[in-house]
Amino acid sequence: MADEVGSIPELDLKKYDADEQVKIICLGDSAVGKSKLMERFLMDEFRPQQSSTYALTLYKHTANVGNKTVAVDFWDTAGQERFQNMHPSYYHTAHACIMVFDVQRKITYKNLVNWYKELREYRPEIPCCVVANKIDADLKVTQRSFNFGKKHGLPFYFVSAADGTNVVKMFREMIKRAVDYKQNPSDFMDEVMQELENFDLEKKEDNSAADEDGLKAESPETV
Numbered sequence: 294m295a296d297e298v299g300s301i302p303e304l305d306l307k308k309y310d311a312d313e314q315v316k317i318i319c320l321g322d323s324a325v326g327k328s329k330l331m332e333r334f335l336m337d338e339f340r341p342q343q344s345s346t347y348a349l350t351l352y353k354h355t356a357n358v359g360n361k362t363v364a365v366d367f368w369d370t371a372g373q374e375r376f377q378n379m380h381p382s383y384y385h386t387a388h389a390c391i392m393v394f395d396v397q398r399k400i401t402y403k404n405l406v407n408w409y410k411e412l413r414e415y416r417p418e419i420p421c422c423v424v425a426n427k428i429d430a431d432l433k434v435t436q437r438s439f440n441f442g443k444k445h446g447l448p449f450y451f452v453s454a455a456d457g458t459n460v461v462k463m464f465r466e467m468i469k470r471a472v473d474y475k476q477n478p479s480d481f482m483d484e485v486m487q488e489l490e491n492f493d494l495e496k497k498e499d500n501s502a503a504d505e506d507g508l509k510a511e512s513p514e515t516v
C-alpha cells in the first residue's frame with residue numbers, strides 16, 4: 294500500500310512487533326520505474342497509468358529474514374528529468390539503496406554516476422545495487438553489458454516492473470543486505486545509532502522487569 298507521510302504513526306505500530314527495522318531508498322531519474330517496481334513487489338500488480346511521484350511516498354512492508362520479522366520502510370521520491378540534489382533527510386539512516394535506470398533511455402544510465410556520487414556523500418558504506426528496468430520492452434538488452442555496477446562492485450539486476458522478472462529476487466536480496474548492514478554497520482555514525490537503539494531496548498526491558506516486580510519504573514526527571 295502506498296501511504297503518504299501523513300499516515301505513518303498508525304503503521305508504525307507494526308515496527309513495535311518487528312525484531313528489526315530497516316529503511317531502503319530508491320534512486321534514479323524520473324520515469325525509470327522506481328514506483329512501479331515497489332508497487333510490483335508489494336502488491337504484485339502493475340498499473341500502467343499513473344503520474345510521477347510528487348514528493349515522498351513511504352511503502353511499508355513486513356519481511357521474514359531467517360527467523361526474524363523485519364519491518365521495511367521503502368522510501369520513494371520523484372526523480373528528476375535532470376539531476377538535482379536530493380534532500381539530505383532522504384538518505385538519513387538508510388540501510389540500503391536501489392539505483393534504477395531505464396534500458397530504453399541511455400541518459401538514465403549515464404546519470405547513475407550522479408546519483409551514486411550523491412549517495413556516497415551521505416551514506417558511504419550502505420549496500421547498493423544497480424537495476425536495469427523495462428527489459429520487457431526489448432529483451433535483447435539483456436545481452437548487453439552495463440559496466441557501471443561492475444566498476445563499483447555493485448550487484449546488477451535486469452528486471453521488469455511490467456512482467457515482474459527478477460523483481461522479488463532483487464527486493465528480497467536487498468532487504469537481507471539491509472538487515473546485515475544494520476546489524477554490522479561499517480560506518481561510524483551507524484555504529485553509534487545501533488548502540489543507541491540497543492541501549493533503548495535494554496532500558497525498556499529493565500523497566501518492564503521492574504514493573505513485573507511490582508516496582509514503578511522511575512519517570513525521567515525534568516531539569
Ligand SMILES: Nc1nc2c(ncn2[C@@H]2O[C@H](COP(=O)(O)OP(=O)(O)OP(=O)(O)O)[C@@H](O)[C@H]2O)c(=O)[nH]1
Pocket residue numbers: 321322323324325326327328329330340341342343344345346347370371372373426427428429430452453454455456
Ligand atoms: N514497459 C515497461 N514500462 C514500465 C516499467 N516500469 C515502469 N514503466 C512505465 O514507466 C513509466 C514511469 O514509471 P514510474 O514508476 O512512475 O517511474 P518513477 O521512476 O517512479 O518516476 P518519478 O516518480 O517521476 O521519479 C510509467 O508509465 C510506467 O508504466 C516496465 O518494467 N516496463
Ligand SMILES: [Mg+2]
Pocket residue numbers: 327328329345346369370371372
Ligand atoms: Mg515515482
